[in-house]
Amino acid sequence: MKVAVQGCLHGDLDEIYASVAHLEQHENVRVDLVISCGDFQAIRNAGDLNSIAVPDKYKELKGFHRYYSGEKIAPYPTLFIGGNHEASNYLWELYYGGWVAPNIYYLGCSGVVRFGGLRIAGLSGIFDSQSYRLGHFEHPPYDRGSLRTVYHVREYEVRKLLHLKERSVDVFLSHDWPRGVANCGCCNRARLLRSKPYFRQEGDRDELGSPAAARLCNRIKPGHWFSAHFHVKFPAVIHHGNSIAEDTLTARQRGGTSDVPDGWMTPEVLERLGREGGQPSGRVTDQGQTKFLALDKCLPNRDFLQILDFPEAAGPKVLEHDAEWLAIVKRLHGEMPMERRPAACATDAASCPGPTAEEVRWVASRLEAAGGAAIKDSFCRTAPTQAEYEMGARQVGHHVRNPQTLALLELLDLPYQLDRNEGMGFGGGRGHQHRQRGNQQPHRGGGWQPGPPAHLVPSAVYLNQAVMAQDQNPEAIDIDIDVGVDVGSEGPGAAPALVPAQVYLNSQAAAHDQGNPEEIDLGL
Ligand SMILES: [Zn+2]
């Protein structure tokens, strides 16, 4: 199975699909799934621009709204996580995951799905130590403050994911990088610092990236880990030692200090410890590896896209629910913190044992009774299309109960609580907001027209690289606030696709790249 992974999307859906199609032709492959690692920008209409954290001058509709309205249909099944530039109001409606447009699926604030036999887990948002232990207190309409915290990773989401069994996940997605990955043994740190010299300080202090993601990587040890956010391609191989970092972390947590794991064991450290008979924390063994790959954002001649082959993945090429994950969602549902104060959240291994076999069986039987594990494309619109918006349709500012979320909660026999902090009471009842707030009757999936065939030629492509050179503050792009560099050009003569600088389909191709020996292992 071929998976096209890309870094930050920043609303450039047309360009990504055109680039994938270009690569399919060029490399003679067929891509089965497109994965985006965040900053997706699912802006449905201009009203959603009030819910995205970007400076006003970068508030643009970009391309998603045409997929939302049905004017265009995604030509590939597309899966994404959230980053720090999102239509946060829309993603909150689909907190547990859901279709944001036909054939485009949001994995949720945290989530696990299966596709073609691959088990794919993900964590949306970026890490911020100030918000990490707070509840999900933000709700639309967002004020200036909550607009900039709503996308911060919460410990509760990490707690849910920590219930996943070690090495049970093939692919893990996080928007920012797991902390420590830029310092692990098998990476080209020097090359990273050449392209991003302003990472040196954070890197030296081991403060680059997300400690929450590192913790998940340490515990779950997935086969692959894909990230974005820093707008640079960066491959690494993480060798997992024994639980030294986990022990250190637990000790630090007991001391009430920060949630910062140590860097991973490198092959060199493992070898040295073996030679010296050193056993700093019990047995030291290499417990497998995680192939890490971060990608750039969608710009010409940047490494924003990579096609990976998973030859062992031979299941049905449809998105499916993961029974074990849904059992975790059900078990921890009542614990979900919604207050703006630190919430006690146990994340040590003993507190995250995973669901029982009985809990998983219960979910599996519910799925079976509902017609199987495949996630039906039950997309429905809960906000006006851009055309309707321009004709005066009102975009509600408050939270909308998305029918997809209601259906999932019904499947799991759970109460609705995403609007709990709006003072609506815990169990407002299904359809409450439609009675009370009325004008946003969701359109069931049939509301959009089948429309013309998938539109592969981008309506806007980036042609003028000189504009890139005028970007005066590269740090602003990469560390905190991603500002889109709009150099769009429309019209005749536009290239049909953005060509990534390098695409590695397999290890042979990667091996030819003499400058980047670490990349050899990442193609498979
Ligand atoms: Zn980002």
Ligand SMILES: [Zn+2]
């Ligand atoms: Zn970005």
